[in-house]
Amino acid sequence: MTELTSKERVLRLLRKESIDTMPFFSGMGMLVMPGIEKAKVKFATIHTDAERMAISAVWSARLMNFDCVVIPYDMTMESEAMGNQISLYQDSEDILYPTIPQKIWTDLDQVVIPKNITELGRLPILPKAIEIIKREAPDLPLGCWQLGPFTQAGQILELDQILKGVFKQKAKVEKLLDDLTDMIIKIGQYLQAAGCDYITLREPGVAADLLSPKTFKDIIKPRLTRILDSWKSPKLLHVCGQTEPLLAMMADCHADGLTVDAKCNVRKGREILGPDVLFMGNLDTYKLTCDEKTPKQVVIDVVKDMIDGGMDAIMPGCDLWPAIIEENMKAVVDTTHTYGTKPTHV
Amino acid sequence: MATKEELLERMKNGVIEYQEDEVRDAAQQALDEGYVPLEMIMDGLAAGMVVVGELYDRNEYFVPEVLMCADALYAGLAILRPHVPKSTEGLNAQVVIGSIQGDVHDIGKNLVKMMFDVAGWEVHDLGRDVPLEKFVEEQLRTDSEVVAMSAMMTTTMLGMKKVIKMIKEKNPNVAIMLGGAPVTKDVANLFGADGYAESAGNAVSEGIKMIGRLREMRNKGK
Numbered sequence: 422m423t424e425l426t427s428k429e430r431v432l433r434l435l436r437k438e439s440i441d442t443m444p445f446f447s448g449m450g451m452l453v454m455p456g457i458e459k460a461k462v463k464f465a466t467i468h469t470d471a472e473r474m475a476i477s478a479v480w481s482a483r484l485m486n487f488d489c490v491v492i493p494y495d496m497t498m499e500s501e502a503m504g505n506q507i508s509l510y511q512d513s514e515d516i517l518y519p520t521i522p523q524k525i526w527t528d529l530d531q532v533v534i535p536k537n538i539t540e541l542g543r544l545p546i547l548p549k550a551i552e553i554i555k556r557e558a559p560d561l562p563l564g565c566w567q568l569g570p571f572t573q574a575g576q577i578l579e580l581d582q583i584l585k586g587v588f589k590q591k592a593k594v595e596k597l598l599d600d601l602t603d604m605i606i607k608i609g610q611y612l613q614a615a616g617c618d619y620i621t622l623r624e625p626g627v628a629a630d631l632l633s634p635k636t637f638k639d640i641i642k643p644r645l646t647r648i649l650d651s652w653k654s655p656k657l658l659h660v661c662g663q664t665e666p667l668l669a670m671m672a673d674c675h676a677d678g679l680t681v682d683a684k685c686n687v688r689k690g691r692e693i694l695g696p697d698v699l700f701m702g703n704l705d706t707y708k709l710t711c712d713e714k715t716p717k718q719v720v721i722d723v724v725k726d727m728i729d730g731g732m733d734a735i736m737p738g739c740d741l742w743p744a745i746i747e748e749n750m751k752a753v754v755d756t757t758h759t760y761g762t763k764p765t766h767v
Numbered sequence: 768m769a770t771k772e773e774l775l776e777r778m779k780n781g782v783i784e785y786q787e788d789e790v791r792d793a794a795q796q797a798l799d800e801g802y803v804p805l806e807m808i809m810d811g812l813a814a815g816m817v818v819v820g821e822l823y824d825r826n827e828y829f830v831p832e833v834l835m836c837a838d839a840l841y842a843g844l845a846i847l848r849p850h851v852p853k854s855t856e857g858l859n860a861q862v863v864i865g866s867i868q869g870d871v872h873d874i875g876k877n878l879v880k881m882m883f884d885v886a887g888w889e890v891h892d893l894g895r896d897v898p899l900e901k902f903v904e905e906q907l908r909t910d911s912e913v914v915a916m917s918a919m920m921t922t923t924m925l926g927m928k929k930v931i932k933m934i935k936e937k938n939p940n941v942a943i944m945l946g947g948a949p950v951t952k953d954v955a956n957l958f959g960a961d962g963y964a965e966s967a968g969n970a971v972s973e974g975i976k977m978i979g980r981l982r983e984m985r986n987k988g989k
Contacts, residue, residue, distance in 0.1 A: 521871060522871060581877075589835070
């Protein structure tokens with residue numbers, strides 16, 4: 422097979438068609454410091470400006486040879502559009518992502534989601550950033566993502582209130598999750614209409630070390646399925662933390678592929694899912710790509726083991742932490758491309 | 768009048784079954800009937816929380832249940848703690864605790880704080896999204912023996928390294944505890960911390976195990 426572009430490679434993989442080699446891509450943040458520096462922008466300014474967001478994303482991919490570009494970077498856009506103030510930490514020298522320090526609502530039934538949410542806050546900059554990325558990097562697939570309803574609820578209300586609410590105020594929690602599900606469908610469709618090539622539904626707050634598999638089945642899964650049914654393919658589902666007890670249910674949410682973090686045992690995961698489900702993620706984004714004490718050879722060996730263990734693509738288990746060790750990051754990408762030449766879905 | 772054992776059982780089961788009102792009533796009754804508050808805390812509330820930890824470890828309870836059990840424990844603690852004379856607690860220690868700047872999550876932090884509250888420590892809770900220097904300032908101001916920090920995200924975790932360095936430079940004897948989703952034992956060692964709780968989940972079981980150890984130490988001392 423002639424060599425594919427990254428875009429062809431990723432999109433063919435997501436359609437389970439044959440590919441030349443395994444891609445290194447993600448459904449979540451792929452922003453790294455070399456890309457930010459090359460774009461000559463400050464970290465705190467890249468979340469609020471389409472041009473800065475787009476260019477830092479493209480440079481990150483180009484410099485590290487990633488097989489994708491992903492925006493946005495932070496989890497507060499929707500909450501901000503609903504009226505919450507964000508902290509950008511503009512005075513900090515550290516890499517700090519925007520947060521919502523104080524939430525405007527204190528009760529589950531106070532939440533109001535504006536009908537025109539895609540016109541509010543920073544959400545309108547996303548189609549502009551998508552346009553720039555598609556112009557600057559037509560050979561790279563562009564991924565966007567949305568938080569799932571449960572995790573998103575934790576961006577607009579206190580998380581412990583939602584967690585306890587599952588037992589104490591179940592009807593109110595379910596109503597809120599339904600409203601957020603509608604919002605997430607709408608924003609996902611808005612991003613797809615703007616040109617994103619694949620979309621990821623990430624629901625990190627429902628891992629099996631936080632919520633019971635029963636709660637996942639009863640409360641989370643039906644809503645994840647409704648969202649994924651409403652989006653076009655290709656579409657991925659990501660859950661963080663303990664996922665082995667959830668994988669079979671995740672595979673039944675109608676995503677085109679599943680992604681997990683470093684806590685999931687690759688071989689066990691593959692055994693649960695069988696050979697036909699696209700299974701990705703798992704790369705430890707601190708130990709392998711940021712810890713200066715991890716030797717390059719260890720990085721190479723781990724990536725090879727993930728491929729041997731049955732991963733369909735090497736993908737970070739979470740957003741990449743931007744302060745990478747460049748040599749190790751490049752080793753991840755190179756090993757994926759050179760060792761990953763035996764796609765499982767040919 | 769209820770026996771001590773009956774009241775301890777009611778408090779313990781009330782914590783396990785997250786019945787705040789039941790725990791509050793039993794704690795008030797224990798106080799009214801003249802039982803020793805510290806004994807009621809350790810053998811009633813804390814004993815209940817130890818069982819909660821076991822249920823969590825066996826995947827019978829998850830974080831929502833543990834949070835509700837913690838609410839029940841605090842309902843009893845609020846009644847009993849003010850009546851424990853400082854001198855009988857056996858320790859007069861202080862801890863500075865908080866979630867680090869950039870992190871607005873505090874569930875794990877609050878569960879570890881519960882362990883210190885049960886143990887009768889003076890807790891200086893800085894809350895969440897705490898600027899790095901604030902940990903250092905508060906430790907110096909209070910001369911606390913322990914500084915406990917949590918970070919839920921990898922992106923904020925590296926701030927901990929700076930705090931540890933700043934504190935150890937000024938006061939090498941301070942014990943530092945790290946916790947949060949991305950923190951592993953390797954990371955804690957690398958940063959020079961003295962203890963860690965691996966995740967929100969592990970903070971639950973680590974915090975509760977510490978309560979168990981406290982009870983063991985106290986029983987040995989009896």
